[in-house]
Amino acid sequence: MGLDFKSFFDILSEVLKGIFFSNMQKLAIIGCGIMGGAILESLIREKVFVPSQITTIDTDEKKLKELNKKLGVKTSENAAEAVNKADVILLAVKPQNLAEVCQNWKTKKLVISILAGTRIADLKKLTGSQKIARAMPNTPAKIGAGISGWFASKNVSKTEKILVRKILASFGEEAELRSEKMLDAITAISGSGPAYFFAFAEALEKSAQKLGLGKLAPIFVRQTFLGAAKLAEAEMISFSKLRKNVTSKGGTTEAALKIFEKKKLEKIVETATEAAKKRSEKLSN
Ligand SMILES: NC(=O)c1ccc[n+]([C@@H]2O[C@H](COP(=O)([O-])OP(=O)(O)OC[C@H]3O[C@@H](n4cnc5c(N)ncnc54)[C@H](OP(=O)(O)O)[C@@H]3O)[C@@H](O)[C@H]2O)c1
Incomplete structure (x- = not known):
């Protein structure tokens, strides 16, 4: 059974949008510790984003200065301002810091979270966004040898899912999961x-x-x-x-x-x- 012309065109257009999407997007990474820092370096190394597309947000001013000097990324201590200017937000803080991080902003944009044990329902409440992709990477991400299981809420479009895949694939293997619950097993295994x-x-x-x-x-x-x-x-x-x-x-x-x-x-x-x-x-x- 072959694809009709419209389906073929739709798929092709989603793939092309996905390929070129990140070239136009601005990314805010909130939390640049072990994982956030590793992801940032991979994204630049694998050319998913160029440094000028990325703003890093962290409480540690010294770390931000070093990232700016080393990688040329923009830096900010004001999460609300950075979220406002960004198209995609990547959350990489510790779960206990999330409420504080989201205190002064709400967004409708795509939010990608790597926080262990923080459910999509809670991420929606805290960020205001209905477009949440929740991923569980692991530390070999630091050398581009990680593996991430991920699940996206239903409002995340096919094009946005392609971007999620590209971001996660920059630091290793990735697999979309059938349900959010599977993330607990992924956490326990990888x-x-x-x-x-x-x-x-x-x-x-x-x-x-x-x-x-x-x-x-x-x-x-x-x-x-x-x-x-x-x-x-x-x-x-x-x-x-x-x-x-x-x-x-x-x-x-x-x-x-x-x-x-x-x-x-x-x-x-x-x-x-x-x-x-x-x-x-x-x-x-
Ligand atoms: N490490 C792993 O193996 C692993 C694997 C999968 C998923 N994860 C998830 O990844 C997330 C990050 O883990 P990690 O090991 O990278 O932690 P981490 O090294 O502590 O990094 C978190 C960063 O967020 C910063 N931060 C804290 N409060 C902030 C705020 N209000 N605004 C902006 N930045 C803030 C921290 O700065 P300070 O140091 O100044 O507090 C730190 O630089 C966690 O949610 C964890 O569940 C980790």
Whole structure:
């Protein structure tokens, strides 16, 4: 079944609008800490926006001066003024600072939020906008290797969704979710996920030291993680198959994995991620 001419034209026009949209838009980034700063750098590096299109807002005057000097972006300590001049607003403050941030302004423009646990309904109330895209990125965004799940309220247009995708794709992979609720699971898996891997790396490093590797311990653990991640990416087979490929019958790996099984590693991970999801749900209420 082919597309009729009108549908084809509509889709093409949305895609073209999406491609050129960001070239005309002005973006205000409120909160330029770890995540806001990382997103800002990615947006410029990937040429989604040029520095003159971006205004950064933060309470830290010194940070703003540095961003202006380093990246050439505009800066402001007055959120209301910056929101008024912008076409799109990106919120990257801590959830507990949001009410204070939105105190002096309301908008009808597209608002993108990366705040953990702050629901679209609350973002609508606080910002006045009916066009909210809520995303959950993770810290590898700092090096352009993040992954973000996102969900947009129904008033966000197709063209605006293309811009949301472009912004999120500037610092890694992105996927639109079927429901806002899925963001709690995304938070528990990829949002908190890097910390799970670091916790495991810490444990492996301590074990390596106990086994006598001393200063070599962090070097060997880091490269093992990096190598395993790159192998998973290169081979694109299931994690289960990747694990089996390292495990020969009666060998050393099997001896260790048997302990993981006996101590119920899978159950530990399941219980931990459920706890993270529940915490995310609780923070949203
Ligand atoms: N870090 C992560 O792994 C991660 C992952 C996914 C989502 N998130 C979400 O990303 C958001 C930001 O996290 P983050 O780790 O980047 O936090 P952060 O480093 O503390 O950054 C927040 C920034 O907002 C500034 N700020 C505070 N009050 C403000 C106000 N009234 N107006 C303007 N700026 C203000 C802070 O300045 P001061 O330092 O002076 O207070 C700080 O520079 C959070 O909502 C978090 O849930 C974080």
